[in-house]
Amino acid sequence: MKEIISQKHAVLMLSFFIFGGIAITGVPTLQAEQDVWIAIILGMIMAFIIYFVYARILTLFPGNGIYEVIGIVFGKVLGKIISLLYTWYAFFLGTLITIYFSQFIRIYALHETPDAVMTIVMPMVGVYAVKNGIETIGRFVGALFPIVILSMITVTFLSVYLFDYSHIKPVLYNGLKPVLVNTFYIFIRPFAESVLLLAVYGSLRKKSSFYKVYFSGLIIGGIMVLLVTFRTLLIFGIHNMHFSTYSSYESIGLIEFGQSFQRIEGAVAAVFLVTGIFRGSICLYAAASGLAKVFNIQDYRSICAPIALLSSLYSLNLFSSVDELVEWNEKSYPFYAVPILVILPVIIWLTAEIKMRIAKKKLQTSADADA
Amino acid sequence: MILLLTVIAISTIYIFIDLVPLYKKQKWTGFFVYSVLLLFCILIALLMALNIKIPNLIEPIQKLITAIRGE
Numbered sequence: 086m087k088e089i090i091s092q093k094h095a096v097l098m099l100s101f102f103i104f105g106g107i108a109i110t111g112v113p114t115l116q117a118e119q120d121v122w123i124a125i126i127l128g129m130i131m132a133f134i135i136y137f138v139y140a141r142i143l144t145l146f147p148g149n150g151i152y153e154v155i156g157i158v159f160g161k162v163l164g165k166i167i168s169l170l171y172t173w174y175a176f177f178l179g180t181l182i183t184i185y186f187s188q189f190i191r192i193y194a195l196h197e198t199p200d201a202v203m204t205i206v207m208p209m210v211g212v213y214a215v216k217n218g219i220e221t222i223g224r225f226v227g228a229l230f231p232i233v234i235l236s237m238i239t240v241t242f243l244s245v246y247l248f249d250y251s252h253i254k255p256v257l258y259n260g261l262k263p264v265l266v267n268t269f270y271i272f273i274r275p276f277a278e279s280v281l282l283l284a285v286y287g288s289l290r291k292k293s294s295f296y297k298v299y300f301s302g303l304i305i306g307g308i309m310v311l312l313v314t315f316r317t318l319l320i321f322g323i324h325n326m327h328f329s330t331y332s333s334y335e336s337i338g339l340i341e342f343g344q345s346f347q348r349i350e351g352a353v354a355a356v357f358l359v360t361g362i363f364r365g366s367i368c369l370y371a372a373a374s375g376l377a378k379v380f381n382i383q384d385y386r387s388i389c390a391p392i393a394l395l396s397s398l399y400s401l402n403l404f405s406s407v408d409e410l411v412e413w414n415e416k417s418y419p420f421y422a423v424p425i426l427v428i429l430p431v432i433i434w435l436t437a438e439i440k441m442r443i444a445k446k447k448l449q450t451s452a453d454a455d456a
Numbered sequence: 457m458i459l460l461l462t463v464i465a466i467s468t469i470y471i472f473i474d475l476v477p478l479y480k481k482q483k484w485t486g487f488f489v490y491s492v493l494l495l496f497c498i499l500i501a502l503l504m505a506l507n508i509k510i511p512n513l514i515e516p517i518q519k520l521i522t523a524i525r526g527e
Contacts, residue, residue: 380485
């Protein structure tokens with residue numbers, strides 16, 4: 086039976102996916118420094134363009150996910166090779182998410198727990214979610230979204246007394262160039278990473294508008310990213326943001342009212358972890374459905390468990406420390422991800438447009454001949 | 457060694473939950489892919505338990521990107 090997700094859930098999934106990318110780590114700030122908020126706005130504008138491409142791909146082939154579209158557009162052999170690339174990316178991103186969140190739990194909560202325990206247990210939650218189907222994940226996001234928004238707004242209001250507005254000054258002190266470089270990094274993470282949702286949106290209810298889903302999701306997710314970044318920047322300042330791997334989380338730890346109301350970061354951490362599990366589930370879904378498509382397996386759910394286990398083991402080998410991961414994310418990751426997040430979707434879109442036009446012309450010619 | 461035992465324990469659970477039904481339904485492609493992935497997981501866990509270094513894909517990718525960027 087085909088799974089169906091509603092337009093509302095699709096929008097919330099995209100916003101959640103975008104927000105989850107920076108929920109505890111914050112956005113990359115190396116180049117733009119205190120002007121990072123400008124880079125986020127510019128990153129959103131860039132994301133509008135690539136989201137148009139994503140939405141157009143799905144509009145051309147409604148009811149089909151990215152792997153089906155690739156199969157239709159590029160044929161069997163080339164289609165499988167490109168599908169494998171996306172499967173690999175989904176697997177790789179899932180591994181990075183596992184590292185970030187398992188290290189987070191180890192650093193702030195369970196210091197003595199071996200890495201292996203967290204990295205193996207966390208993706209098992211994702212396996213459970215994916216086995217229940219994408220429809221269930223959509224409903225889960227729908228139920229949780231108000232809680233995330235409420236916690237975000239509450240924490241922001243509670244932290245107003247810590248805001249130091251000198252942290253965002255001077256504006257554009259180093260000129261526009263570093264801001265533009267940072268824009269590229271922010272465009273990749275967290276915005277363009279949502280290419281993986283192309284695998285999910287094949288299940289979108291008929292008559293839903295992909296453009297509405299992408300643009301509404303981007304606006305909601307972008308505003309959430311902007312709000313969290315502004316809050317962290319105003320509380321922490323750019324230098325502390327550079328030194329902290331989990332700057333969003335640590336800045337919340339400074340909020341306290343007397344002795345009775347403090348350390349609220351624990352409650353917020355739970356929300357952050359849920360976004361991590363959601364992102365991990367989407368990566369697992371994309372990897373499992375991609376592999377299922379490549380090997381012509383009917384039910385992707387039947388193979389998601391060993392993929393998650395492999396991802397866990399891979400995450401233990403990938404980086405020796407979380408600092409190494411941060412360095413990779415800030416220096417190499419955007420360049421590594423660009424071909425899959427930007428170049429390939431553009432090639433798929435252009436090829437699909439050309440193929441559709443040729444098919445239309447052929448239909449018209451045969452209709453004219455019949456007449 | 458704890459890692460290897462954990463992986464074997466989890467794999468055993470997965471075999472009963474997923475692999476046996478795949479075998480009973482005679483879905484051979486799924487059964488084959490699942491088995492290969494699971495064996496691969498156990499192999500990696502075994503290598504890690506024996507402290508044998510597993511090739512890391514990140515290093516060559518990072519070197520390539522650094523070379524392209526000219527740093």
